[in-house]
Amino acid sequence: MKIIEMRGITKRFASLVANDHVDFDLERGEIHALLGENGAGKTTLMRILYGLYRPDEGEIRVEGRPVTIHAPKDAIALGIGMVTQHFALVPTLTVAENVVLGFNEGFRLDRQRIAEEVAEAARRFGLEIDPAVQVGHLSVGQRQRVEILKALYRHARVLILDEPTAVLTPQEVEALFATLRRLQHEGLSVIFITHKLAEVMAITDRVTVLRDGKAIATVRTASTNEEALARMMVGRESFGVRRETSARRGEPLLRMEGISAVDDRGLPALKRVSLTIHSGEILGIAGVGGNGQHELAEVLSGLRRPTEGRLLVEGRDMTGASPAELNAAGVGRIPEDRHEGIVGELSVADNMALETLPRFVKKGRLDRQAIIAHARRLIEQFQIKARPTDRAKTLSGGNMQKLLLARVLSRKPKVVIAPQPTRGLDIGATDYVRSQLLAQRERGAGVLLISEDLDEILALSDRIAVIYEGEIVGILPAQEADVERLGLMMAGAAREEVLP
Amino acid sequence: MEFIVSLLTATLRVATSILLAAIGETYAERAGVLNLGIEGTMFFGAFVGFYVADLTGSLWIGLAVAVLSGIIAGLLMALFSVTLGVNQHVSGLGLTLLLSGLALFAFRLKYGGRSTPPSIEPFPLLSPFRGIPILETLGEQYLLTYITFLVIVPLAWWLLYHTDFGLKVRAVGENPEAVDAAGVDVYRIRYLALVIAGGLMAAGGAFLSLAQLGAFTHGIVSGRGWVAIALVIFGNWDPFKVTLGSLIFGGTFALQLRLQAMGLQLPIPYETFLALPYLVTIAALVIAGRNAAYPAALLKPYRRE
Numbered sequence: 001m002k003i004i005e006m007r008g009i010t011k012r013f014a015s016l017v018a019n020d021h022v023d024f025d026l027e028r029g030e031i032h033a034l035l036g037e038n039g040a041g042k043t044t045l046m047r048i049l050y051g052l053y054r055p056d057e058g059e060i061r062v063e064g065r066p067v068t069i070h071a072p073k074d075a076i077a078l079g080i081g082m083v084t085q086h087f088a089l090v091p092t093l094t095v096a097e098n099v100v101l102g103f104n105e106g107f108r109l110d111r112q113r114i115a116e117e118v119a120e121a122a123r124r125f126g127l128e129i130d131p132a133v134q135v136g137h138l139s140v141g142q143r144q145r146v147e148i149l150k151a152l153y154r155h156a157r158v159l160i161l162d163e164p165t166a167v168l169t170p171q172e173v174e175a176l177f178a179t180l181r182r183l184q185h186e187g188l189s190v191i192f193i194t195h196k197l198a199e200v201m202a203i204t205d206r207v208t209v210l211r212d213g214k215a216i217a218t219v220r221t222a223s224t225n226e227e228a229l230a231r232m233m234v235g236r237e238s239f240g241v242r243r244e245t246s247a248r249r250g251e252p253l254l255r256m257e258g259i260s261a262v263d264d265r266g267l268p269a270l271k272r273v274s275l276t277i278h279s280g281e282i283l284g285i286a287g288v289g290g291n292g293q294h295e296l297a298e299v300l301s302g303l304r305r306p307t308e309g310r311l312l313v314e315g316r317d318m319t320g321a322s323p324a325e326l327n328a329a330g331v332g333r334i335p336e337d338r339h340e341g342i343v344g345e346l347s348v349a350d351n352m353a354l355e356t357l358p359r360f361v362k363k364g365r366l367d368r369q370a371i372i373a374h375a376r377r378l379i380e381q382f383q384i385k386a387r388p389t390d391r392a393k394t395l396s397g398g399n400m401q402k403l404l405l406a407r408v409l410s411r412k413p414k415v416v417i418a419p420q421p422t423r424g425l426d427i428g429a430t431d432y433v434r435s436q437l438l439a440q441r442e443r444g445a446g447v448l449l450i451s452e453d454l455d456e457i458l459a460l461s462d463r464i465a466v467i468y469e470g471e472i473v474g475i476l477p478a479q480e481a482d483v484e485r486l487g488l489m490m491a492g493a494a495r496e497e498v499l500p
Numbered sequence: 501m502e503f504i505v506s507l508l509t510a511t512l513r514v515a516t517s518i519l520l521a522a523i524g525e526t527y528a529e530r531a532g533v534l535n536l537g538i539e540g541t542m543f544f545g546a547f548v549g550f551y552v553a554d555l556t557g558s559l560w561i562g563l564a565v566a567v568l569s570g571i572i573a574g575l576l577m578a579l580f581s582v583t584l585g586v587n588q589h590v591s592g593l594g595l596t597l598l599l600s601g602l603a604l605f606a607f608r609l610k611y612g613g614r615s616t617p618p619s620i621e622p623f624p625l626l627s628p629f630r631g632i633p634i635l636e637t638l639g640e641q642y643l644l645t646y647i648t649f650l651v652i653v654p655l656a657w658w659l660l661y662h663t664d665f666g667l668k669v670r671a672v673g674e675n676p677e678a679v680d681a682a683g684v685d686v687y688r689i690r691y692l693a694l695v696i697a698g699g700l701m702a703a704g705g706a707f708l709s710l711a712q713l714g715a716f717t718h719g720i721v722s723g724r725g726w727v728a729i730a731l732v733i734f735g736n737w738d739p740f741k742v743t744l745g746s747l748i749f750g751g752t753f754a755l756q757l758r759l760q761a762m763g764l765q766l767p768i769p770y771e772t773f774l775a776l777p778y779l780v781t782i783a784a785l786v787i788a789g790r791n792a793a794y795p796a797a798l799l800k801p802y803r804r805e
Binding site: 050052053071072073075076077082084086087088089090091092093097098100101102103104106107108109111150154 | 661662663664665666667668670671674675677678679680681682683684685793796804
């Protein structure tokens, strides 16, 4: 019995076809993966099912009946619930208030009654959570539980999860999977959006693969394997860039000694962090997002002043130095947010010259020809698909990242700070960025790689430091690290002797 | 003692109009819309209330029509800032310019040629506690003041924190995506909040012309709308704390009037006293506003991606 059937769904955004005549169906009581790269159209398809987008063409049937879904309200009435990637929760409200929002009976909001009802529902579905707590105080894993509870409270029989594991530790992922298996036994059908092959194999019954907006195939998980799925997903056989040689670790380049810093709200974000980056190595920083990584990168690039501790570059005390001074001392930073590092309205050539403008000044005026020539060289060297005169904001994410890499790396910095350098990039661009980082290491630079992607950390790093609540809870040589060990440290459950 | 009691009495009176407007602004901002049309809406409400009362001879009809005009102003603000997604600073200031101009224009048309400003018989003062010391003076207030402090403020608080509608208002100002995903119409909630806001702002304006002054003048509102916005921030978007802020402003205002009336021979100009309430507002805002937790979706028009 098919609970959901989507036939010939097409959705266009201006010239982009996000979904191109996609067919998808969901059996009652199955966990069905929707697999594909970023931009393959997975989320678009599900936003259509949940009423957040309207399809340009196509038909949706729920239990065999054709339906029109104009808004989430209609989807909820049909028993469809969705947990979006950015949680649809109000941090200032309590768990109970979030759960009943839009689903409260009567005009009065009886706090005690809703707290009891929500607690009772939480028990029934095995999603233990205190209904009186403000959502803003919950961890990411707990927030996700609130989202699932919210959908089930609205009598969802179909649950859509959009990249539910992206923000979780490996242990939280296990807990989520256990919950899903239990709910599946109670008759819930689940659509699981992901681009992680291991998860597909671990939890799902069937897989539908999307590529470039088209449904490539639907297969039983039991009758396929990761390699076959990867081929369908990317349309080629590629498996990432890895470090092949072992480190030829040289002298220390950059040293942090007991550095502490506060975040934008004035709360402690880094607690006595001591790290050393050597020439010829990649030091990976693993950790769940929001544990101080952002502040760490900012301190190292001079954007945030540490409250205590010292920052040494090649033995010279550079504590509190400005970004320009650190730049001059040979610390290059790839901006964490691509859009922050680029001025979208300016041309590609101007963006490439931005950090070294004095080089292009002749008699008090900018030498346009030199800027264009410089851009041409970098475009060729870094294989950027753009012309020097294109406006930077017209570039794709991958090409924007290449532009930033070109700007930083062309100056051959001694230390490269790379916070989340492949976030949101497709496989091709990701491989390119990773190979560039490895090339820097070969050249003898020290690279600090901050990433939430454990596979990336394991593939590239020579040493791996784990950050948890602003503290370095351990540093492991790459050959001693594995997902499980790092996962426990990332969750704050284990510590390793910290060797600076 | 007598000085303090009369000061408190005047405080309540002065605070009423600004409190009504500030409660209205609280609703608008809680729903995620900064309504800078507040100053114009108060001015317009003051004029409409005065004009209709003058025309019909009924203060209550004047007040009702003034509230209605505020509701329409709120709908206009909603049309621009919610439906059309116009920048809230632009649409709000535009609304204030439009309504102030309109009110002044109509005032000129109707009362233009006179040498003395027109006036009406204002709402009477009630004195329910005759014979009881202190309370006799303190209780000598307009019915609208009683309604504002004893009905509207508690009701606004109850509606915000203890009803389904209030939950949606609070949610829509923090994370409209969540409200939309929960199957609630974001625009509907913002429209309703702006309608409530507009009605209360106009009532605050009408209180000035129909009760406090019994007349309409060009400077009748004189920045009270802007002060109300500051008080909302000072009060952390909570009706009771906003009330406290209004009392501080009202108290300082009443105090400076008395200081002026004392005729003290001071080496400073009397305008210094006039500026006092505004200075106190700024000071209170600087102190309390540092930790202000603005509604997260304030100023952001909601659009599904």
